[in-house]
Every structure is written in structure tokens, then in C-alpha cells.
Amino acid sequence: MSVPELIRIVSRDSPMALAQVERVRAELTALHPGVRTEVVPVKTTGDKWMGDLSQVEGKGAFTKEVDAALLAGEADLAVHCVKDVPADRPLPAGTTFAAFLKRDDIRDALVHPGGLTLDELPAGTRIGTSSVRRVAQLAATHPELECVPFRGNANRRLAKLAAGEADALLLAVSGLERIERQDVISEILSPETMMPPIGAGILALQCRQDDSELIDAVSGLGDPDTHREATAERMFLHVLQGHCNSPIAGYARVDRSGELSLRACVFTPDGKVRLNAHEWAGRLDPATLGTSVAVALLRQGAREIIDGIPH
Numbered sequence: 001m002s003v004p005e006l007i008r009i010v011s012r013d014s015p016m017a018l019a020q021v022e023r024v025r026a027e028l029t030a031l032h033p034g035v036r037t038e039v040v041p042v043k044t045t046g047d048k049w050m051g052d053l054s055q056v057e058g059k060g061a062f063t064k065e066v067d068a069a070l071l072a073g074e075a076d077l078a079v080h081c082v083k084d085v086p087a088d089r090p091l092p093a094g095t096t097f098a099a100f101l102k103r104d105d106i107r108d109a110l111v112h113p114g115g116l117t118l119d120e121l122p123a124g125t126r127i128g129t130s131s132v133r134r135v136a137q138l139a140a141t142h143p144e145l146e147c148v149p150f151r152g153n154a155n156r157r158l159a160k161l162a163a164g165e166a167d168a169l170l171l172a173v174s175g176l177e178r179i180e181r182q183d184v185i186s187e188i189l190s191p192e193t194m195m196p197p198i199g200a201g202i203l204a205l206q207c208r209q210d211d212s213e214l215i216d217a218v219s220g221l222g223d224p225d226t227h228r229e230a231t232a233e234r235m236f237l238h239v240l241q242g243h244c245n246s247p248i249a250g251y252a253r254v255d256r257s258g259e260l261s262l263r264a265c266v267f268t269p270d271g272k273v274r275l276n277a278h279e280w281a282g283r284l285d286p287a288t289l290g291t292s293v294a295v296a297l298l299r300q301g302a303r304e305i306i307d308g309i310p311h
């Protein structure tokens with residue numbers, strides 16, 4: 001296999017994103033000793049804008065500038081959190097996913113400086129989160145807690161928490177691990193307590209579609225089970241056609257016997273309505289499983305819920 005001499009890797013410039021790039025560089029050099037890599041950090045709209053994401057372009061706010069650098073030939077390989085890559089539309093024309101890295105933890109964690117668990121938090125505790133998915137689920141199970149809007153990369157959110165702008169936070173376990181701040185976790189929430197977002201804990205490598213030399217060189221970093229899970233989850237979201245204010249959650253799992261299943265939920269923003277679906281792939285391919293689960297939720301009224309939320 002011919003491997004490019006130099007691979008320029010583009011990513012957001014947050015500490016979490018740069019840690020993700022370091023993982024990719026380490027895996028690349030393990031697979032192809034001698035390959036040189038260079039990091040091209042870019043600031044995205046989502047990093048710069050601290051208001052409501054629906055007022056900028058919503059979905060795509062964390063990926064647009066990265067995609068642009070890839071397409072302009074300023075870099076060869078983009079590293080994305082699958083969670084942040086819009087699934088309602090295809091990937092930008094001319095680009096493709098070359099690999100999904102082995103999935104990290106999919107769960108959310110509670111960060112409470114006093115070390116309390118979610119069930120122990122006193123009424124009125126201010127939870128810093130702007131995520132409609134987290135707000136809806138907390139409203140359903142812990143209506144006595146108060147969510148306050150909280151944006152910024154994970155390090156900035158931890159700094160704002162330390163400054164007293166909230167009493168506790170919800171953050172992804174995988175994200176905290178990447179920035180080496182697992183120490184702040186007071187409780188890891190099960191996926192039943194806090195259903196994760198589509199694509200949680202998965203890093204994707206994106207290339208220009210015509211760059212077959214690079215696609216071949218990086219495809220060996222992909223994990224087959226993660227690929228099946230990501231494909232089912234993203235097709236689910238594509239068929240559902242949510243928007244940036246629609247509380248949608250779900251995850252696919254390949255179990256020990258190799259069976260793929262997908263469970264997913266749609267909520268009203270107040271958490272009062274929760275639609276559920278859970279299906280096994282059986283003989284279906286992952287994308288068809290994703291479609292089937294989306295159709296199951298649409299039959300229960302997901303379209304009316306999603307379209308009824310201002311966005």
C-alpha cells in the first residue's frame with residue numbers, strides 16, 4: 001500500500017478536539033511508521049458563538065469550517081465527533097467517511113463539586129446545560145432541578161462551573177476522558193437514566209472522496225462494530241429529520257454475539273412525552289435498522305412532536 005508522506009489533519013482547536021487529533025496521530029503512526037502528520041487547527045462558528053445555536057446555522061456549526069479546509073485542500077484528513085456531524089443531510093459533496101474509530105464511553109456524567117449524585121441534588125440545584133436532550137430528560141426524571149443555558153467547550157464549562165455560574169454540569173464521559181478530567185465526575189449516568197446522543201463517543205475520519213491513497217491508508221484505523229453502530233444511528237437521524245431544538249436520543253450496540261440493536265427516543269422539550277423504540281437488526285443491514293427504528297417513532301407521532309418545537 002502506498003501511504004502519503006505527509007497527512008495534514010484539520011480539526012476544531014478546542015483542547016478536546018486537539019486530544020482527539022493526538023489519538024489519530026498515534027494510531028496512524030502505529031499503523032504506518034514513518035508517516036508525517038501536521039495539525040491544522042480551525043475555529044468554528046460553534047466555538048465562537050456563545051448564544052443559542054439555532055440562531056447561527058445550528059447543526060453544522062462545529063463542522064462547517066473544518067469541511068471547508070478539507071475541500072479547499074488546506075488539509076487532507078478531518079477528525080470529527082460523529083455527534084457533531086449533521087445527519088439530516090448528506091456529508092458535504094466531495095467528502096466521505098474513511099473510518100470510524102473504536103467507540104469510547106457513550107454515557108453522560110454528572111459533575112458536582114460537592115460529589116453528590118443526581119438523586120441526591122437538592123431542589124433548585126442549577127444544572128448548566130444547553131442541550132435540549134439533557135434538559136428534556138432531566139425535566140422528566142428530576143423536575144425539581146433547574147437547567148441554566150451553558151455553552152462553550154468542556155474546559156470552559158468546567159471553568160464557568162468553578163466560577164459559580166451553575167451548581168453542577170452534565171458532560172460526556174468520553175469528552176472528560178479526552179481532556180483528562182475524569183477526576184471531576186461525581187456520577188456516571190446509565191444510558192437508561194440519560195439516553196446519549198446519536199454518535200456519542202465516536203470519532204470519524206473524513207477525507208476528500210477522490211483521495212483514494214489516503215482513504216486506503218486510514219481505513220485500517222476503523223473499527224467494524226463501531227462502523228455498524230454509527231451507520232444505524234446516523235440513518236435513524238437522517239430518516240427522522242430532526243432540527244437543532246429537537247430532543248432526540250439513542251444508541252446502537254453490537255452485543256457479544258455480534259447482534260446489532262438500536263434503541264432511540266424522541267421527547268417533548270418538557271420531557272412529558274417520550275416515544276421509545278428498540279429493535280434488533282436480525283437480517284437487516286445497519287442502515288435499514290436505522291430506518292426501521294425511525295419509522296417506528298414516526299408511527300408514534302414523532303413528526304408532530306419535532307415539527308411542533310420552535311426552531
Ligand SMILES: NCc1[nH]cc(CCC(=O)O)c1CC(=O)O
Pocket residue numbers: 081082083084154170171172174175199200201202203
Ligand atoms: N457538543 C460538544 C461535544 N461534542 C462531542 C462531545 C463529547 C464527546 C463525544 O461524544 O464524542 C461533546 C461534549 C459533551 O457533550 O459533553
